Amino acid sequence: MTLRALFQPHRIVMMVLFAIFVIWCAMSLRWDWIPQYAPLALEGLWRTIWILIVTCILGFLLAIPLGLAQAIGPWYLAAPARVFCTVIRGTPLLLQIWLLYYGLGSLFPQIPWIRGSDLWPYLRQAWPYAVLALTLSYAGYEGEVMRGAFSSVNKGQLEAANSFGMPRFTMFRRIWLPQAIRNVLPTLGGETILQLKATPLVATITVVEIYAVSSRVRSDMLIVYEPLLLLALFYLIIAGVITLLFRKFENRVPTR
Amino acid sequence: MKLKNIVKATVTAAVLGAGAASAEEVKVGIAAEPYPPFASVDSAGNWNGWEVDVINAVCEAAELDCVITPVAWDGIIPSLTGGTIDVIMASMSITDERKKTIDFSDPYYDTPTVIAADKNSDIEPTAESLKGKIIGVQASTVHQAYVNAHFSDAGEIRVYQTQDEANQDLVAGRIDATQADSIALADFVSTPGGACCEIKGSVPDDKAILGLGVGAGVRKGDDALREKLNAGIQKILDDGTHAEITSNYFKTSIYKK
Amino acid sequence: METLLDTLGLAQSMELLSLSPPGWGGNLLRGLVNSLQIAFGAFGLGLVIGLFGAYGKLYGGVVIRDLLGIYTTVIRAVPELVLILILYYVGTDLINQASEAMGYGRVEISGVVAGIWVLGVVQGAYSTEVLRGAIQAVPKGQIEAARAYGMPAFLVMRRVTIPAMMSFAVPGLANLWLIATKDTALLAIVGFSELTLETKQAAASTRAYFTFFLAAGALYLVVTLLSGVVFGRIEKWARRGQPSLRAGQSR
Incomplete structure (x- = not known):
């Protein structure tokens, strides 16, 4: 957007109105709690971001075999992959998170050796369940996208590689995967923003990310709008950064 | 103009429908x-x-x-x-x-405010006993405020949407103790689900926070x-x-x- | 091993899920009905907002276009959970202030109405984009032909644009419907007794977490799969008399 486009008369009026709204918010709402909660908010923000990054990467890595199995796998691999994607996409994420956290939690007392195992310090925490649930969810949605991406790679190229006697794995690594990834790249930004929008759900299983911090402020200060508005602003900024990053990334990838 | 009227009618209908009682x-x-x-x-x-x-x-x-x-x-x-x-x-x-x-x-x-924990643990309702332990409380309660003020040395304070979830995690062993109203916790430890745990006593009173x-x-x-x-x-x-x-x-x- | 079997024990689960008390199956179904009601309403409200939004974005003035742009961008970047909380409190506040100003006193807002309002506003942003794309995909000539016959704008919309765009819009709308059914689960956090909250209450009361969460998951899945079938039919119907999409693409 050029500067000139930004300074059309009606946009200037809208910006002035928005500025008045911001000033009104700053003057008449309560913001005195910010210094007290700022360290907690930063911690929460950081947790939101790393959960987002980790689950997107892990989910994408899991999506590749899921897509591949559905696109070319034998039926005994394709069917489970298909069922997995359908179930993940057909049920609410909130329910999946609760099933993992409270469902598994209700099994622990019945299996005593778990408490003695080395994994227990991690199983006691909430974040492994959050990461697991969000990873599976991302894999489920992205697996479906990857299936389409793998199927749409030009078959002639694969046949050519085959006739050169290229080993199957090299073929996958050098021809198939790069093209499939380039096919899904335009959708990845959107999927990542969807994943960002899913992160506040993990607050319901006691993970203290930025949404949980805003809930804490709401209940401590007995105020409603201020933390929610600030929270919405945070998410807008993160979503904006994601969009910019992916645009930059996309421009770097050569297209035909 | 027409559009405005439609919008007006919809809003009025929604408001009237909402206030039927x-x-x-x-x-x-x-x-x-x-x-x-x-x-x-x-x-x-x-x-x-x-x-x-x-x-x-x-x-x-x-x-x-x-x-x-x-x-x-x-x-x-x-x-x-x-x-x-x-x-x-x-x-x-x-x-x-x-x-x-x-x-x-x-x-x-x-009613008094108490701490519940596993029967085999030696947790007491004091700040030094809870040092480094994981305490679960319900969100937006006096207990959350109390724990934040008095047990800040605890290893972690976990905040749940409901007391039931905190109880559930106490049974699962994910938290070491939970603080709540004595009646609610007495009821919980008397059920088969809460048999693992017992009430460890009431916390020192703080009328300003506990009300x-x-x-x-x-x-x-x-x-x-x-x-x-x-x-x-x-x-x-x-x-x-x-x-x-x-x-x-x-x-x-x-x-x- | 025996305890594990007990947790997975099917006989016990069936008892817990039976439709009449003391089973909790009836509660789950009641929650499902509530969820579907809210999803239907929100989807419908979203369609209405989306239709006006799409027309505004395509044919509206600069101000309307910018405002709609802000609306769709904000809604699609902020988590539904946060939007639901903001819209819920803003909605109740505004209605109360309005009705107090008009001298009616406070009004109560039922859970279903509030749920439809918050999810509908969220859905509206997505439908705006889906419908805008679909309207753009309608060949210009058809609309111009209708105008040339002197059809008024509203009639063009009703008789030409909407029927012609249906086949382009249905896949996107089917997706939105699925999002609507799943988003109703978020209302559990605001305390509406829809399927997910009913499930949680049942699970907490009986300690049978696995049974109830799996049962609720199955119910959601049934809704999803049935919706897939229904929307498949609708798509076929919307596309009647048109060359198949594949043939259209190869031209």
Whole structure:
């Protein structure tokens, strides 16, 4: 957007109105709690971001075999992959998170050796369940996208590689995967923003990310709008950064 | 012009549809998350428990036409100030912090605050005993405020949407202790699900945080309703209804002057 | 091993899930009905907002276009959970202030109406984009032909644009419907007794977490799969008399 486009008369009026709204918010709402909660908010923000990054990467890595199995796998691999994607996409994420956290939690007392195992310090925490649930969810949605991406790679190229006697794995690594990834790249930004929008759900299983911090402020200060508005602003900024990053990334990838 | 009229009609219809109930009704807000033995929902969808019985008794004594309305505990005060409900009777302690936003009736019960933990642990309700331990509390409660103020040395303070979730994680061993109202925790450890754990004693009192008992919350300035509720509470205390309801659930009185 | 079998014990689960009390199956179904009601309403409201939004974005003035741009961008970048909380409190506040100003006193807003309002506003942003794309995909000539016959704008919309765009819009709308059914679960956090909250209450009361969460998951899945079938039919119907998409693409 050029500067000139930004300074059309009606946009200037809208910006002035928005500025008045911001000033009104700053003057008449309560913001005195910010210094007290700022360290907690930063911690929460950081947790939101790393959960987002980790689950997107892990989910994408899991999506590749899921897509591949559905696109070319034998039926005994394709069917489970298909069922997995359908179930993940057909049920609410909130329910999946609760099933993992409270469902598994209700099994622990019945299996005593778990408490003695080395994994227990991690199983006691909430974040492994959050990461697991969000990873599976991302894999489920992205697996479906990857299936389409793998199927749409030009078959002639694969046949050519085959006739050169290229080993199957090299073929996958050098021809198939790069093209499939380039096919899904335009959708990845959107999927990542969807994943960002899913992160506040993990607050319901006691993970203290930025949404949980805003809930804490709401209940401590007995105020409603201020933390929610600030929270919405945070998410807008993160979503904006994601969009910019992916645009930059996309421009770097050569297209035909 | 036409479009404007359509929009207007839709908005009016939505508003009228929303306000179908009569104005005389008093919506008594309880937490949508069960809090046994004070309020829990059975499989037929009916709410029952000590507090629900008391709500009905107070409303009858005060001649109010009450409708029990479950709302999320997390947003129960905004629901009151926003008009979704008219009264909060959800085991809410009367604290100065809350009094800045809403008014309270006289208290209708008052119980000590306790810590529950695994039977095999040597946890005590003191700051040094809880050092480095994981404590679970329910969000937006006096217990959360208390733990933050007094047990800040704890390894971690985990905040749950409901006390039931904290209890569940105590059984699962994910937290070392939980702090809540003595009656609620006594009820929990007496169930088969809570057999792992026991009450380790009450925490040192701090009236400023833990409050002066549980009262009914009303919107600021809604004095007429508050007076009616006070009269109702006084009446059931005087005529023995309060004691009778209590005897159906507990062995001892949970009201102290 | 025996305890594990007990947790997975099917006989016990069936008892817990039976439709009449003391089973909790009835509660789950009641929650499902509530969820579907809210999803239907929100989807419908979203369609209405989306239709006006799409027309505004395509044919509206600069101000309307910018405002709609802000609306769709904000809604699609902020988590539904946060939007639901903001819209819920803003909605109740505004209606109360309006009705107090008009002298009616406070009004109560039922859970279903509030749920439809918050999810509908969220859905509206997505439908705006779906419908805008679909309207753009309608060949210009058809609309111009209708105008040339002197059809008024509203009639063009009703008789030409909407029927012609249906086949382009249905896949996107099917997706939105699925999002609507799943988003109703978020209302559990605000305390509406829809399927997910009913499930949680049942699970907490009986300690049978696995049984109830799996049962609720199965119910959601049934809704999803049935919706897939229904929308498949609708798509076929919307596309009647048109060359198949594949043939259209190869031209």
